[in-house]
Amino acid sequence: RGAGGGAPAPAAAPAVIPLPTSVRLTTGPGFVVDRGTRIVLDADALAAVDGVAAQLAELLAGAVGQPPRRLAHGEAPPARSIHLRLDAALDSLGEEGYALAVAPDAVTIAASGAPGLFYGVQTLRQLLPAAVEHRAALGRVLRVPAGRVVDRPRFAWRGAMLDVSRHFLPAADVKRFVDLLALYKLNRLHLHLSDDQGWRVEIRSWPELARRGGSTQVGGGPGGYYTQAELADLAAYAAARHVAIVPEIDMPGHTNAALASYPGLNCDGVAPPLYTGTRVGFSTLCVERDSVYAFVDDVVREIGALVPTPYFHVGGDEVERLPHDQYLRFVERVQAIVRARGKRMVGWGEIAPAALHPETIVQHWRPDSSARHAARGGRVILSPAKRVYLDMKPDSAAALGLRWAGLVDVRDAYDWDPATYLAGVPEAAVLGVEAPLWSETLVRRTDFEYMAFPRLAAVAEVAWSPGAARRWEPFRARLAAHGPRLAALGVNFYRSPQVPWRR
Structure with a gap:
């Protein structure tokens, strides 16, 4: 107390991110x-x-x-x-x-x-x-x-996604990323475990998926995959830090690694060569074959037993070589499989026109039909590319990243409100916010960190803090104080010129 015996005077605001209630x-x-x-x-x-x-x-x-x-x-x-x-x-x-x-x-x-x-x-x-x-x-x-x-948090789902398919990250690097998520009160790690360029988890009933499908990556590197023991250990490590792993097996597109591993997943019965480029939209499972759904069921069953969280992400994006009616039937059949295995299905925004159960979750990333899902009582995760895609370059000089959605610097990631962002998706329908990090240009842990931080700290505040309390100027001042903390943790972060960093 002061000399007058009154209440202690307030001190300067602390450099806590996300901003507390x-x-x-x-x-x-x-x-x-x-x-x-x-x-x-x-x-x-x-x-x-x-x-x-x-x-x-x-x-x-x-x-x-x-x-x-x-x-x-x-x-x-x-x-x-x-x-x-x-x-x-x-x-x-x-x-x-x-x-x-x-x-x-x-x-x-x-x-x-x-x-x-x-x-x-x-x-x-x-x-x-x-x-x-x-x-x-x-x-x-x-x-x-x-x-x-x-x-207390504003939204229940506060997450990030790692694309370990285009470039593989060892389990130890994923654990380090989990530690950094936990520091900023993020509670979901979405692992993109399959794509055209690589299959990254052991499936014992379909062993060639990892052996052959996991043998390469973008640019032709050695790839890699997580054994079942490694994925279970990752899930337990994350759970101890109150981070739920959300596994994604992308389907029916983005499946060349699986198609190259098993000819029977292709309509012509011929396995294509492994793919190490970065094009999208050219691959699809043969969705009219019942054997494909047996494959899906095996994959959901095995991964679901390793990751004891209630979610299974099925991708569903960028399917360009399949008639729309076949695509919708596929989504609905896969939804039934996922639900029968006791999981809640998550999919990218393209799945929204299907007959979805209200418990299914749609992840918005570009203009889509998310509002339709919200109107029937469903929940939506917001991952708008021009706001939270961490693989977008933060500035035009950045050596890493892409820019098809524009440049995304720290303020872009911070200065938006999930409650009003998407027409037809009110705050009550927003389950939360997730920042994806695709890895076409990212090879090693330090690349992933450079693209994730400090923008991921901005996303964490968007997802946690009361919307009315958030302001850019106070946030960037608090973020500046996190430079020494990130440096002490050995994080290779981007020193955005928008932030007056402390050394």
Whole structure:
């Protein structure tokens, strides 16, 4: 308190991305993280809270002297503790909402569920100096500003997509990307696992898909694929960070890798050669053959068992060599297969004219019939190419990326409102926002990172923060403060001239 005994004065807005629903920091000493700090959780906390506590302890490793511990029944948190607490009174914030209170002698993160505690930890992380991301710098004082944050997401689906088909990314690189998604409270990772240039997951009932279909990529490199054990491990790793993997097997188009692996998927019974170029629209499954639907069922069954999230993405885009009536019948038959396997179907906007179940999700990327799906009670993911396609060049001089949808810099990714973006798709029909990253020009992890960041941080704020609270100028100031954090994490990010970066 000040000399007059009044309430503490408000401090400058914190550099937290996405912007919390409500935040009030106050002047004063704040909370110091050091060897005397303890991470504690309630005696009867769910096992998932142990996982969040362990992740916080790993973040603070070298600064905090002891591992997390459970309090005894009736025991009060000790002084200088960080207390992770489940509180049913916060149900109104949803399972991803949280309340964070920072005082000089204690930090409390409270939520109705483990996802909310996890996101509260991410906010605490961003309130700490960027040095917390760099183990070698943890000898210094880590101070958290005093104040209170109450927060909840605007949209349920906040995601990114990685195209690992045109250029393959090893599982370790995908895990690193998951870590970065979690930092910005993104909760979906859509993996584009098949395309003309490569099939990227082992299917035991159709082994040539990975062996032959996964043997190359754009430009003729060696390709690669995830074994079933690797994909299951990826899904578990992501789930521990509250990121759901959404597997996509694109069909009936974008299927040359599958067609080259099994002649019977082709109408003429002849397997085409493997393809390493970047054209689209030339391949299609033989949709009038019943054996093709047995193939689809096997693929959905095997992948669905590995990835225990409720979604299966079937692609459905850019099918240029199939009569429209055949295409619609295919989508409807595949929808029945996906639903029979206990999954909720997701598809690109082209599927919208089909007879879709209201639980099926349409992903908008270019002008389409998404409004038709919304009108019948369906939900839509917004991925407008001219706003959130991360493979679009951020400026005309960029060596990586494409520009068929125009240049997309940070402000383009930030300055739009999902509630009003698409005519006929009101906010209630918007499930969320996803930023796809196609990989025609991206070869290695550092390429993917350069195109994803910092634009993905802008997308995260669009998806999480209240629309009325978002403003470009304050956002770019907060984003500037994330330069040192991204650098400490070793992220190869694009230093957009729109942002006054701090070094």
